[in-house]
Amino acid sequence: MMKTHFIPFENVDFKFCITICFAILLMTGILKKFFEIRKLPPGPWGYPFIGHLTLLGSNPAETFSKMAIQYGDVFFIRMGKWPTIVLNSRDAIDEALNKMPEIFSDRPKFYSNYAINKMKGLVFGEYSQRLRLHRKIANGVLQEFATSKSSPTEYLVRKEVDLLIKLWIQSRDNNFNPVHDIEMAVGAVMYQLLFGSEINCHSDQSFIDMVKNLKTINEGASAGSFVNMLPWIRFIMPSKVKKLLERLELNSKFAEKCISESLSSYDKNHQRGMVDGLISAANKYAEKEVHHDGITRHQIYSTIRDFIGAGIDTTSTTLQWTVLLLSIHTNIQDKMQKEIDNILGGRGPTLQDQGKLPYVEATILEVMRHGTIAPLNIPHSTSTDVKFRDFEIKKGTVVFCNIYGIFKDKNIWTDPDKFRPERFLTKDNTIIHERADIIATQFGVGRRRCIGDTLSKRELFLFITSIYQAMNTNLRSDPNYGRIITINCKPTPYKIQIIPRY
Template identity: 35%
Template structure:
């Protein structure tokens, strides 16, 4: 969002007409008056001054998560910025965020009334929908459907992940030692798990339906990552309607794709056999009494739209984290070797991993935790909104205030993680070095916290471990020509690593330097 908005104002003052200059002066005067103590309120959070119309947007730079974390040092854990015309409160630090999202959960569980949110899932989205009775029922039904598909006794999703991880390894090794960008293969494999979860089948790499799904997700993430200026400056819609219409077109195509899959499922639906999430959502539609749904305003479309949300939520986050894992292991070969040694000592090279193996692989788990902490791919989560007038840290926060939850400030907090920019898996191990220090895992929030905590957390942990451990067991990742890799991110809806290439070779027994 920040980058897209900044580009709208890349103009020189010399090009402004005299009339426009007068308008700017008037706006500036109004802005100064609005920033007077009386206008701000006695108990309003502190914060930096911003420009008229655009607020603090130009100050955020290319890495807003870093900028807002630096502002924490000056203004504290609760401060206010202005995004376009939206007064926004930024929450920083583990204890402040938990206070708001856990202890005052009802008051901070809302979603802002962003213009773009009205078009996601035809306005029936759970993740982007506001908090209330309808949301609570929708969330419960979605969680039940997801739980029914990750239960090993009823649905073999773990087997699908293990099998797909083997495919990923095979395709990476097919590069035969030539430098390769792992992005595509990782995304195809993660996409196949989403398909197995939602539609009950994995696809071949050249399947038209599968490729369409991948393409739509990439296009959606590209637009979402650039941001929708209309959400914070509604008047911008008159200047960006072509771009926004393209965004809506992508959403409509995704909806049509999922509706097609739903119809295919309805034609072969058997209430006694749940093949996937789509079947379980159909069951929820049929088994939930109409009077219960009508009482909270929940429709069948709300329930079935959950499939689209799972695709969006479970795709890019997992794939981006796995890309980071390859980059960090390439950058720190000693850690990579130690992970391999630990896994190979517990699992035969010709064997496959099981989720239960995680209990015997503390350093492997510690590496994965440190990758998630360091990369912090979702630095702000999705924006929250207050559901009523409230207060936090003695600051008054009005109803429907836009809330940014700065997760980066938690994962890079010097008090919780000394020298936070250093990649150090040992920080998650106890003093013996043989067990995960459970207390340390509570110090960062990769899946969020509170009412909006990620409902797919269990599935995500399963995918990340099985993909990561399988790659580390079967592959050796090295930097091309011995050049130290660049560890940097591209800002968007999620933080992705800057494009990189890696040399992938097959691991051999005792393959340790």
């Protein structure tokens, strides 16, 4: 009987097997990707590694609005390494941020967010029980010092706006850029709310440094975004990272210096401003650090950075847009001034006058709509996998809320590109609150809404009413203004002329 010698795989072509295995793996990967894509919102095709970054242009929010026409009010893109969904309607934003707040209230783990206090701050911190307590404490201090009936806000704004008007009338020619003066005036209000009204902040080098710091941080925002979306860039172009970190370090050093000075002179029986209120809160919760919610003094102090940044920049930018738009549309100035004169006579405005000057308030709302200070707000992130509408969204997906798209939506606003305060008024000359509520999304939606929105609205009312009660402004430069988009949206530099009314 012959023996058969069987040699395994004797007649097998190994190259063929390897090819088949590779093809199976490739097809498996393709099919897996295909089914993942099918579960995502629709969206345009991007490029490998960089995603859609090169497609967004100088105004990403405007680009998103155009994309929404084709892909709907929820679509998917990739910002470098980050999977991203863009919400382009009020309904979509409300459905995500208000109806599913536990999932859509996180922040993306961007490089810059980690650089800012390791994502433990009030604005950029991860959403958690600790953050909720942090917000509660900060909001309580803000209410006590800045938005209560007995707050010094009205006194401080009155003092600073009087200085601003005097400076413009006495010290300026008829062709100047008002931006620096606006930043100093708004900054002075917040600085004194934080550290006490006894400070002569205009001669305080710390205050001057603070305003400069905010400018440099905004200037470095583009570098920060670049590194956020393409983290590997920091190994290839370290200068980008260095520029970002230098900006953030300036802000941190300023906050630490102010905290140290406040701590050294702190008196629990005489609280000068919000910083003393935060120190008091830190002391109150100090013993709970280990045994309760994990709140730390360092976290509470980080609130100072958030108040400085958001509290100054948003109000200042809105005022810059106001002066520009009213200097172009002098007929709207005239209508405002007629209402101010009829209601206030010769006295200055107070917070009690809010609600009595509907055309002034409508103009402020229209400035916020037209200027769109924060076109995409601060991005959110999903804290877990979630089914949103019919889509499956993964944990860690970046979420942009396209406020610009809402403010320019032709289905909501007639002639949205025109500056027309009357769109916020009824025939009876009262504010249309439904439309005012749309503008309130400028301050965020849901559980990450800016806690300083009431303070900002009060400041804007007092500043704008006081300025245009005292003077007219005329544009002395090209009216075809553009937008500078960094952290927020500022108008391109312009020049005005001042004409005193009295």
